[in-house]
Amino acid sequence: MSQGMQLFLCARTGFERYQAFMSPDLMRKGWCPSLHAPMQTHDGWLVRVTPDPEGLSPEQLAFLAEYAARFGNARMTLTSRGNLQLRGLDEVSARDFPQLAAARGLGLADPEAESRRRILFVSPLAGKDSSCAPETLPLARALEAALISFPPLWRPPEKFSLAVDGGGHLPVGALRADIALRHDCGTWRLCHGPFSELLQPHELISATVVLLKRLTASRGMPRALRSAPPFMAEVPPLMGQFLPGCHGVKAVLGEVSAASCAGMARAGISARLTPWRGLILDQPFEAPDLMHDPADPRRLAEACAGQGGCSRGQALTQRDALSLVPDLGGRTLHVSGCVKGCAVRDTRDVTLVAQKDGYDLIWHGTTADRPVESGLGVEDVRRRLRQNRHEGRTPP
Numbered sequence: 001m002s003q004g005m006q007l008f009l010c011a012r013t014g015f016e017r018y019q020a021f022m023s024p025d026l027m028r029k030g031w032c033p034s035l036h037a038p039m040q041t042h043d044g045w046l047v048r049v050t051p052d053p054e055g056l057s058p059e060q061l062a063f064l065a066e067y068a069a070r071f072g073n074a075r076m077t078l079t080s081r082g083n084l085q086l087r088g089l090d091e092v093s094a095r096d097f098p099q100l101a102a103a104r105g106l107g108l109a110d111p112e113a114e115s116r117r118r119i120l121f122v123s124p125l126a127g128k129d130s131s132c133a134p135e136t137l138p139l140a141r142a143l144e145a146a147l148i149s150f151p152p153l154w155r156p157p158e159k160f161s162l163a164v165d166g167g168g169h170l171p172v173g174a175l176r177a178d179i180a181l182r183h184d185c186g187t188w189r190l191c192h193g194p195f196s197e198l199l200q201p202h203e204l205i206s207a208t209v210v211l212l213k214r215l216t217a218s219r220g221m222p223r224a225l226r227s228a229p230p231f232m233a234e235v236p237p238l239m240g241q242f243l244p245g246c247h248g249v250k251a252v253l254g255e256v257s258a259a260s261c262a263g264m265a266r267a268g269i270s271a272r273l274t275p276w277r278g279l280i281l282d283q284p285f286e287a288p289d290l291m292h293d294p295a296d297p298r299r300l301a302e303a304c305a306g307q308g309g310c311s312r313g314q315a316l317t318q319r320d321a322l323s324l325v326p327d328l329g330g331r332t333l334h335v336s337g338c339v340k341g342c343a344v345r346d347t348r349d350v351t352l353v354a355q356k357d358g359y360d361l362i363w364h365g366t367t368a369d370r371p372v373e374s375g376l377g378v379e380d381v382r383r384r385l386r387q388n389r390h391e392g393r394t395p396p
């Protein structure tokens with residue numbers, strides 16, 4: 001039997017297993033996607049990969065690029081949790097993807113184990129940054145093993161997160177999670193919500209497991225992340241060469257084309273994903289949709305899929321965001337296809353929320369804030385940006 005046929009049969013078997021594991025409406029609209037739970041969107045099916053903390057190999061990049069180009073819309077979205085999504089797949093290719101991906105080390109073939117592994121994220125410079133705690137990766141591996149060995153049927157709540165934050169070039173606390181092991185002043189702390197406790201090295205895994213089980217035991221318990229103190233330090237731009245063997249790039253509007261991904265694979269590049277929709281490459285690589293320069297003004301713009309990519313999108317958000325870049329004058333911009341604000345939860349200098357009759361405009365806020373104006377077209381927004389900049393005023 002050919003390897004292709006074996007993988008095809010393996011994919012079918014895997015799909016049946018995850019159907020049994022997940023609820024019957026697994027592939028319904030609105031499901032928070034993961035490797036084994038594709039989500040139907042306006043532009044087809046979406047699949048999500050949570051890469052290994054040590055990144056994607058050239059072979060894995062080649063597989064993703066080919067799959068996105070053959071079966072998807074030839075683009076890959078980077079998420080704010082360091083995941084990667086392929087969009088525009090048909091149902092068969094979305095069903096086949098998990099096992100094909102797992103066979104290449106892009107997640108685990110067992111849906112239950114994968115649902116646990118994917119809650120864990122790790123300092124993206126661990127093992128590359130000499131100032132990041134050297135035990136960061138080993139701790140993450142031990143936690144991953146502990147999670148996978150949890151009792152059958154234990155499942156983390158939706159969007160629950162667990163971080164191993166080794167500090168260093170990225171300031172401690174930059175990884176936001178419900179539970180975080182943070183390396184602080186030579187010691188490790190277990191942090192959850194407003195609480196933290198100092199732990200001895202031999203206590204780290206067992207204490208995290210006990211806390212994790214306690215926090216996830218009762219349904220409806222508020223997520224610890226919501227009560228965690230805000231992160232006040234600056235995350236360095238992670239663009240260009242910032243450490244030996246670390247070449248940071250950011251994808252324009254958080255999307256990498258299959259062509260760029262295939263180019264990286266051909267160049268033998270390995271890549272790690274960051275929670276800031278960036279990539280850390282082990283060699284320099286140039287492509288039109290990858291930004292190297294921390295002064296590139298396109299880095300200021302963010303937008304969700306919008307109209308054509310999401311059924312709730314009321315405007316071509318990505319086109320409009322890029323069109324406004326020359327008028328930003330250093331201000332950050334979030335263009336959202338509706339009030340949900342999937343692309344950005346935090347405050348931006350300028351937030352536009354598409355409605356049926358035009359954009360709502362919010363200065364220094366989020367999509368949840370009250371707009372100062374409504375019903376604006378892109379040229380209306382441009383005029384306000386220019387006026388505001390020329391008058392040298394801080395927006396109200």
Ligand code: SF4
Pocket residue numbers: 304305306307310311312313314336337338339340341342343
């Ligand atoms: S913000 Fe609205 S339009 Fe944009 S992706 Fe989310 S649900 Fe869709």
